[in-house]
Amino acid sequence: MKIICIGRNYVAHAKELNNPLPTNPVFFLKPDTSIIIRNRPFFYPDFSKDIHYEVELVLKISKNGRHIPEKFASTYYDEIGIGIDFTARDLQQQQKEKGLPWEIAKAFDGSAPIGKFLKLDAYQDTSKIQFHLLKNSEKVQDGNSELMIFSFNKIVSYVSQFITLKMGDLIFTGTPAGVGPVKIGDRLEAFIEDQKMLDFRVK
Numbered sequence: 001m002k003i004i005c006i007g008r009n010y011v012a013h014a015k016e017l018n019n020p021l022p023t024n025p026v027f028f029l030k031p032d033t034s035i036i037i038r039n040r041p042f043f044y045p046d047f048s049k050d051i052h053y054e055v056e057l058v059l060k061i062s063k064n065g066r067h068i069p070e071k072f073a074s075t076y077y078d079e080i081g082i083g084i085d086f087t088a089r090d091l092q093q094q095q096k097e098k099g100l101p102w103e104i105a106k107a108f109d110g111s112a113p114i115g116k117f118l119k120l121d122a123y124q125d126t127s128k129i130q131f132h133l134l135k136n137s138e139k140v141q142d143g144n145s146e147l148m149i150f151s152f153n154k155i156v157s158y159v160s161q162f163i164t165l166k167m168g169d170l171i172f173t174g175t176p177a178g179v180g181p182v183k184i185g186d187r188l189e190a191f192i193e194d195q196k197m198l199d200f201r202v203k
Contacts (some may be wrong), residue, residue, distance in 0.1 A: 001032055001045075001150055001166070001168045001169055001170070002029060002032070002163075002166075002170075003029060003031070003032070003035070003112055003160055003170045003171075003172065004027055004028075004029060004089060004163070004169065004170070004171045004172070005023075005025040005027060005028050005029070005030060005056075005085055005106065005168070005171075005172040006025050006027050006070075006150070006155055006171065006172060006173050006174045007027065007146040007174065007176025007182070008021065008022050008026050008046040008149075008177075009025070009029065009148050009149050009173060010143065010147055010148060010149065010175065010176045010177065011118055011147070011149065011178060012147075012177035013023065014017070015032060016177050016178075016179070017155055017167075017169050018202065021149065021175070023147070024102075024150075024158060025073065025150045025154065025155050025158045025159065026029070027159055028101075028102055028103070028106060028107075028113060029103075029107065029153075030085075030106060030107045030112050030172075031107055033109050034107055034108065034109060034110060034111040034112040034147040035112050035113075035114060036110050036112065036113040036200070037113075037114060039114075039115075039198065039199060039200045040142060040200060040202070041200055041201045041202065041203040042086065042102040042110055042113055042182075042188075042201075042202050043110060043200055043202075043203050044182075044183075044184050044203070045088070045098045045109075045110075047088070047091070047108075048088035048089075048090055048091055048105075049090060049162050050088065050089040050090040050176065051087070051088055051089045051181065051182055052089045052180060052182070053054070053084050053132035053133065053135065053140075053179060053181075053188060054079070054084065054085040054086070054087060054141075054175035054177075054179050055082065055084055055131065055141045055143070055175055055180050055190050056082070056085055056139075056172040056174060056175050057080060057082060057129060057134070057143075057172075057173045057192070058080065058081045058082060058083045058086070058114060058117075058170050058171065058172050058173065059077045059079070059080060059130055059152060059155075059156070059167065059170070059171040060078075060079040060080070060081065060103060060117055060168065060169075060170055061076055061077055061156075061166065061167060061169040061170070061171070062076060062077055062078045062079070062167060063075075063076055063167055063202050064164065064167055065160055065164070065165050066160050066161075066163075066164040066165065066174070067160060067161055068156060068160040068165070069119075069157060069159050069180055070153050070154055070156075071153075072154035072163060073152070073154075073156040073157045073160075074110050074126075074152070075111075076156055076160075076165060077120070077152070077171075078119060078120050078121070079119055079120060079157060080116050080117065080118055080120050080123075080126075080129065080199055081114055081117040081118065081192075081197060082114070082115050082116040082131055082190045082191070082192055082197045083112055083113060083115065083118060083170075083172055083173060083190075084112070084113045084133075084188065084190065084196070084198070085106070085111070085112060085172050086108075086110070086111040086112070086113075086182075087105055087106055087111075087179075087202060088104070088105040088106075088108065089105070089181075091104050091105035092105035092106070098105055105132055106114065106122070107155055112172070113188075113198060113200055114163045114170070114191060114198070115195055115197035115198030116170075118195075118197075119161050121175060123193075125146055126145065126150075126152065127151065128144060128145060128146045128148050129144065129192060130142075130144045130192075131141070131143050131144070131145075131190070131193070132142075132190075132191050132193060133178075133188065133189070133190050133191075134187075134188070134189040134190075134191075135180075135186055135187070135188055136186055136187055137187075137189075138201055140180060141175070141176055141177070141178035141179070142176065142178065143175070143176030145173075146172060146202065147176065148173065149174075150174075155171060155173060156171070159171070170175055182202050184202055185202065186201065186202040187199070187200070187201050187203070188200060188201075188202070
């Protein structure tokens with residue numbers, strides 16, 4: 001199982017980090033050791049002093065595929081969840097300045113807490129799924145899949161041109177504006193529509 005993460009998929013988020021808008025999906029990988037399940041705590045790593053939350057809708061791939069045409073992409077996923085793409089922003093900036101890969105800032109252990117998954121057929125319109133994140137009961141991020149630069153189907157089709165997708169793979173589909181730092185003691189709660197999907201603390 002692999003975790004594929006899409007970067008810069010919301011205009012407002014790209015602008016808040018002063019990043020150019022992509023013409024194709026930008027993606028990177030996280031290892032399975034980055035996953036945290038069952039609302040277990042996130043332990044703040046000692047190699048960074050600036051860990052940021054990024055809430056994202058997460059697709060679960062339901063069958064194997066490669067070179068998937070966009071018009072058939074929706075048949076390759078049938079569940080959706082929510083997750084946090086934790087980012088060591090200080091390390092990421094150092095990597096960017098040197099033109100080096102981001103994995104040290106994105107793929108560390110515990111950097112991908114995920115909640116439970118729901119069948120997509122529970123939603124009338126999968127192109128308009130609302131989600132949000134609370135930090136210590138305050139809403140800090142609010143997004144909707146209709147605001148994505150690249151749709152679910154475009155993401156699945158594009159990634160599959162380079163990497164074979166396998167059943168159980170997870171795709172983090174990008175974060176909206178409002179990313180920010182966490183500190184020890186913070187509580188993060190992530191929702192799809194009005195349903196709480198993820199609830200954990202930073203330790």
